[in-house]
Amino acid sequence: MxxxxxxxxxxxxxxxxxxxxxxxxxxxxxxxxxERGDYNASLELAFKLAEFFEVPIDMAFSPRPFKSLAEELAAKRAAE
Amino acid sequence: MxxxxxxxxxxxxxxxxxxxxxxxxxxxxxxxxxERGDYNASLELAFKLAEFFEVPIDMAFSPRPFKSLAEELAAKRAAE
DNA sequence: TCAAAATGTTGTGTATATACAACAATATGA
DNA sequence: TCATATTGTTGTATATACACAACATTTTGA
Structure with a gap:
């Protein structure tokens, strides 16, 4: 998944x-x-979506659960 | 593709x-x-392969043709 | 409040990713 | 050189990504 x-x-x-x-x-x-996780995007669609959102692909897809964007940003700030 | x-x-x-x-x-x-391009990897397999090779996913997969690794490295060096 | 838009759900059909088998062709190493 | 490993090819079967339709539920905005 x-x-x-x-x-x-x-x-x-x-x-x-x-x-x-x-x-x-x-x-x-x-x-x-x-969005509901009923199935995965194909690689092709994953690239299209990442490009559309202008984010690296691993910011939109991950084999492991994501932190919330807010959480991740806060952690990044704290690390500086 | x-x-x-x-x-x-x-x-x-x-x-x-x-x-x-x-x-x-x-x-x-x-x-x-x-390898022959008969079909694309699933997102899941793409992540597994990238992790196995220890490269970011876009270094192993791309919606656009790759330069050779050698070419890309040479270009990177030239840019420095 | 109420109509329209957005989202969720269920179902059917098709294309494609993957498994697996058998065999041919090619490369490799003792 | 010759046996073995590796790769290519063809074919069949299955799981899953995606399209599309119909309808229910929820959200939103005038």
Whole structure:
């Protein structure tokens, strides 16, 4: 199972699933499946999504559960 | 289509497809398919391979053709 | 408040990733 | 050189990613 941050990245940008789906050229329900963890994105779709959000792929997908973005940022600040 | 550097990364380490397949727990023929570009790895397998080779995932997989590792290293050096 | 938009759910169909087997071709090493 | 390992090829079977449709539920905004 691969974890992802699609939902946060999408809502942070004020996009609907339909908006995002159109941007990466998949069915809008596919975005829902990914957000709910029903199945994994293909490598191809993972790259498209990461490019669309302008983040490195491992910031959007990970084989291990993500910290929340806020948590991660706070940890990064603390480390400086 | 996603490009990958599995073959170079593998041969650089002196591994057979069988060796690599066992390390990431897939059939050895699957490695062959990936190397030949017959199909893409799943996200899950892509992460396993990148972790096995200890490279960031975008150093092993890319939606655009790779330069050779040698070329890329030379370019990096020139930029310094 | 109420209509429209967004999301969730269920179901069916198709394409593709992967397993596995058999055998051919090529490379490698004793 | 010759046996063995490695790789390529073809074929079949299965699991999963994705498309699409219909409808229910929830959220949102005028």
């Amino acid at each position: 691969i974890y992802n941050r699609i939902k946060i990245l999408r809502t942070e940008r004020g996009l609907s699933r339909k908006d995002l789906a159109e941007a990466v050229d998949v069915n809008f329900q596919t975005i829902g499946y990914l | 996603i490009y990958n550097r599995i073959k170079i990364l593998r041969t650089e380490r002196g591994l057979s497809r069988k060796d690599l397949a066992e390390a990431v727990d897939v059939n050895f023929q699957t490695i062959g398919y990936l």
